[in-house]
Amino acid sequence: MITIEHLKKTFKKNKVEAVKDVSLEIHDGQIFALLGPNGAGKTTTMRMLSTLLEPTAGTIHYDGKLLEQSDVDIRRRIAFLTNEIRLDGQFTPDELADYYGHLYEMTKEQIEKNRDKLFDYFGISEFRDRRYETFSTGMKQKTSLAICLLHDPDTIIFDEPTNGLDILTQHLIEEYLQRLKAEGKCIILSTHILDLVGRLADRVGIIVDGRSVFCGTVEELPAAQGVNTLEEAFIKLYKENHEEKAIVGK
Amino acid sequence: MRKKPSSVNKILHGMHQIFSHEMRKILKEKSLLFGFIVLPVIMLLMTVGISMLQPKETETVEAYRMYFYGLEIDSYNIGTMDDKDIWIEPVKDDPEEFMKSKRFNRCDVLVDYSDVHNVKIYYYESDDVSSYLKMSAESFVRQSYEEIYKDMFPDITFRPLSTEDIKQKDDTNRMIAMLLPYMLILPLTANIANFAGDTIAGDKARGTFYQVMLSPVPPISLIMGKILSVSLISLISSGVYIGCDVLGSRICESLGIKDAFGFAGVHVSTPQILLILLYAVLLCYLFANLGVLISLFCKDVNQAQTAQIPVTLLCTLASMMSMFRLGISPKSHYLIPVYNICLIFQDLLNARAKMGNMLMVALSLFVLAVSVLVVTLLSYKSEKVRI
Numbered sequence A: 001m002i003t004i005e006h007l008k009k010t011f012k013k014n015k016v017e018a019v020k021d022v023s024l025e026i027h028d029g030q031i032f033a034l035l036g037p038n039g040a041g042k043t044t045t046m047r048m049l050s051t052l053l054e055p056t057a058g059t060i061h062y063d064g065k066l067l068e069q070s071d072v073d074i075r076r077r078i079a080f081l082t083n084e085i086r087l088d089g090q091f092t093p094d095e096l097a098d099y100y101g102h103l104y105e106m107t108k109e110q111i112e113k114n115r116d117k118l119f120d121y122f123g124i125s126e127f128r129d130r131r132y133e134t135f136s137t138g139m140k141q142k143t144s145l146a147i148c149l150l151h152d153p154d155t156i157i158f159d160e161p162t163n164g165l166d167i168l169t170q171h172l173i174e175e176y177l178q179r180l181k182a183e184g185k186c187i188i189l190s191t192h193i194l195d196l197v198g199r200l201a202d203r204v205g206i207i208v209d210g211r212s213v214f215c216g217t218v219e220e221l222p223a224a225q226g227v228n229t230l231e232e233a234f235i236k237l238y239k240e241n242h243e244e245k246a247i248v249g250k
Numbered sequence B: 001m002r003k004k005p006s007s008v009n010k011i012l013h014g015m016h017q018i019f020s021h022e023m024r025k026i027l028k029e030k031s032l033l034f035g036f037i038v039l040p041v042i043m044l045l046m047t048v049g050i051s052m053l054q055p056k057e058t059e060t061v062e063a064y065r066m067y068f069y070g071l072e073i074d075s076y077n078i079g080t081m082d083d084k085d086i087w088i089e090p091v092k093d094d095p096e097e098f099m100k101s102k103r104f105n106r107c108d109v110l111v112d113y114s115d116v117h118n119v120k121i122y123y124y125e126s127d128d129v130s131s132y133l134k135m136s137a138e139s140f141v142r143q144s145y146e147e148i149y150k151d152m153f154p155d156i157t158f159r160p161l162s163t164e165d166i167k168q169k170d171d172t173n174r175m176i177a178m179l180l181p182y183m184l185i186l187p188l189t190a191n192i193a194n195f196a197g198d199t200i201a202g203d204k205a206r207g208t209f210y211q212v213m214l215s216p217v218p219p220i221s222l223i224m225g226k227i228l229s230v231s232l233i234s235l236i237s238s239g240v241y242i243g244c245d246v247l248g249s250r251i252c253e254s255l256g257i258k259d260a261f262g263f264a265g266v267h268v269s270t271p272q273i274l275l276i277l278l279y280a281v282l283l284c285y286l287f288a289n290l291g292v293l294i295s296l297f298c299k300d301v302n303q304a305q306t307a308q309i310p311v312t313l314l315c316t317l318a319s320m321m322s323m324f325r326l327g328i329s330p331k332s333h334y335l336i337p338v339y340n341i342c343l344i345f346q347d348l349l350n351a352r353a354k355m356g357n358m359l360m361v362a363l364s365l366f367v368l369a370v371s372v373l374v375v376t377l378l379s380y381k382s383e384k385v386r387i
Helices: A042-049 A073-077 A093-103 A108-122 A137-149 A167-182 A194-200 A220-225 A230-249 B007-028 B031-053 B102-106 B128-152 B171-206 B209-213 B219-255 B270-296 B301-323 B331-335 B339-349 B355-380
Strands: A002-010 A017-026 A031-035 A057-062 A078-081 A155-159 A186-190 A203-208 A211-217 B063-069 B076-081 B084-091 B109-112 B120-123 B162-165
Touching: A002 A042, A017 A031, A017 A042, A017 A057, A017 A203, A031 A042, A031 A167, A031 A194, A042 A078, A042 A155, A042 A186, A073 A078, A078 A137, A093 A108, A093 A137, A093 B007, A108 A137, A108 A167, A137 A167, A155 A167, A167 A186, A167 A194, A186 A194, A194 A230, A203 A230, A211 A220, A211 A230, A220 A230, B007 B219, B031 B219, B063 B128, B076 B128, B109 B128, B120 B128, B171 B209, B171 B219, B171 B270, B171 B301, B171 B339, B219 B270, B219 B355, B270 B301, B270 B339, B270 B355, B301 B339, B331 B339, B331 B355, B339 B355
Parallel strands: A017 A211, A031 A186, A031 A203, A078 A155, A155 A186, B063 B084, B063 B109, B120 B162
Antiparallel strands: A002 A017, A002 A057, A203 A211, B076 B084, B109 B120
């Protein structure tokens, strides 16, 4: 379980307050969808969750243990996949699995076992000797996902996991996320696709202008806003909180 | 998972993984072939080509000179040898000062009369002319004992003269000593700018850096793994360049052409080679540290390579400045980064390197490299690097 309390991030260089006050609760064995408009602070929050960035204030606890940027061991439990993350193009999926497996101090047997399972699932096995740079976008994304999950993490953070993928690949990834959820993993998704949230997520957190404005189950969200759909609830929350900021700004 | 390793093992394991991956990555790069094969072949052809363009007859020495210190004499010609005049000239500066002066370059023998009980003769043992003139100087000194000092100092007896080999007259080594810092630093800085630029800034641009940052590899392993791979590949690449020069010189020798860079007749002992290699490794490590630090703050290879230009220019300038050095440099010059290593390369090839200077340079390079590494590790945590 991940507990985020009053998380804040101000970038030193331009003094931009990307995250002002975010508090969320993310449970194991569930898919948590992080929603918010562009520039709301979702990516910064996820970067802090993955230890890439250090919070200016506030805390993140993984199963009660305080997350610190310098704690390299906690990274063994986390996987973070964004569209910005790529793999070295000169290498084959086999070579990449070998490299990243060793970085996570896995044994050769563990690497082979996990690699074969993931490669088979994502249909990479027949391309395992081809260089990553020769792959299509979808195949690259699937390979990145497989490599990212190789060390069998407890917490999986995905930023726009199905962005730019064809329907078949999207379906494959969605199915795998469900499988991970069934295994008791904690999955955090950032997406703009509300349909995907409706299909996959158990709980949802909404961030507007760097502040968390909702954290609850998918069913609670429209009900709490007095509307029928997720989309309506999201827009309502956004308008309310964004307008508040505009008034304060005046 | 494996049994939990100790912190040191974890650092070494991570460093080994990053280092081997970086090496494999570099070796898979097609552009590497250009740096490792095409450019060295061009260098080889250039060495042969420049040598072929050299005039066959060279006249560099117009006269031979014997200098006397501590003796009231006027300049005069004492005869000729090989159709060249032999001149005797007085020196006002003491030998130590004189050896730093421009006049010293024209000196074949220096006779130090500051202590008449122990006259010293400095000469070049490896040079035939200097050795021959030393014998003339010895006769002169013996004669002066017999004819002058015997009357002035009745108790004086003839003593064996102390002679010292100043070991600098080997023209081939002198040429290489002058060129080596430049020939080594130029490809080294160029290679490091290329490889270090790609190692982090290139990874950032390709999006592969974050995946490693998110792994449990300690930052020191990540940084050191990259520095070591950049150092090794740059050192090998620079070695290939110099190897091509040597090969070019050998080709010139077999074709009966005098090679322009003077590699063919160079005399270096194994300890000299090992010491030069040791300093080249240190230099490489320092440059790689600087390269990785610059690369850490850049977003792509082009930006990193542009940011490396001032470093490359400064280092090249330092090596060029050392080419025009005359005589012996003061101790303080051995503290100027990069320039000091050029001086050591020259001293080593001229067989006049002093242990104190060597240690000072090695220590200063090491301290500088470690300081840059500390700055790199601190910078690794900064937001500019991570977003």
